[in-house]
Amino acid sequence: MIKDERLEQILEHVSRVRSVSLTDLSTSLNVSEDTIRRDIKILSDKGLLKAVRGGAVAHSPIPHHYRAREKHDMAQKRIVASKALHFIKDGQVIFLDGGTSIQALAELIPADMKITVVTHSFPVVSVLEDHPTADVIFAGGRLCKTAFTTIGYETIKAFKNFRADLCLISVCSIHPSMGLTTVDHEEAQVKRTMMEMAGQTIALSTMDKLNTAESYYIGPVTDVDIIVTDTEPNDERLNVYKQAGITIF
Incomplete structure (x- = not known):
């Protein structure tokens, strides 16, 4: 699976279940936890989710203003x-x-x-x-x-x-x-x-x-x-x- 597809699937998963673990994503996407950790950092740096210890959590969907x-x-x-x-x-x-x-x-x-x-x-x-x-x-x-x-x-x-x-x-x-x-x-x-x-x-x-x-x-x-x-x-x-x-x- 190429990187962009992986990032999209991580986002979809977080959007659906609100929080995910490195272990679960590693298993479901068949890549190492280190790879998932780097993917989550990329998505977190873009403000698309919040990286937390051991995984990621969705941001609140409400507008800020x-x-x-x-x-x-x-x-x-x-x-x-x-x-x-x-x-x-x-x-x-x-x-x-x-x-x-x-x-x-x-x-x-x-x-x-x-x-x-x-x-x-x-x-x-x-x-x-x-x-x-x-x-x-x-x-x-x-x-x-x-x-x-x-x-x-x-x-x-x-x-x-x-x-x-x-x-x-x-x-x-x-x-x-x-x-x-x-x-x-x-x-x-x-x-x-x-x-x-x-x-x-x-x-x-x-x-x-x-x-x-x-x-x-x-x-x-x-x-x-x-x-x-x-x-x-x-x-x-x-x-x-x-x-x-x-x-x-």
Whole structure:
């Protein structure tokens, strides 16, 4: 098999099963693990997958810019948002991070619900600016122009002033062994702080983000208490997360 055919088959395999090992690819393609390791490095350098120890993992399929994500997979995000609404109760202080799933959730908060929302997301603030009973606190900082959120020291400092009941985060990538990851270093720091300062963390994730990984580490998957997805909780693909002690909803 020529090199280009091999690279194409590796990409197809990673796209289909999300993560692959050197051993499995070596066996299926009938080449040495060293050859597969070099192939994976080539594909990783091109940004087509993420090389990890012993194999490779798919990148998250979501677009990086918020404007592009607004139109991506919105039906599934609305399913996730409507399920996540179940956990928000009157009187709570909640963190809402950036992300189109979180914006969809903010749009569903009932007009008579009395809550305090702390967020660094401009779209979330825009949704809640006319909410009659929600107290909205904005965590200022430096603008991240691709996410329409604030990031940096000032944002982190703002979140550290609260002890929230819930932290609801929109997942970029989640993997059972590689944990929660994202595409921006400062975004990862903010999300980590939000999770640390909340009593419970709920991750909103469509199924296409599961078993993927990016470069910047937020924390282990066990830092998440609940994963809310767009499929049924008994989906076999979610078993590995249940085994880690995470509630699936």
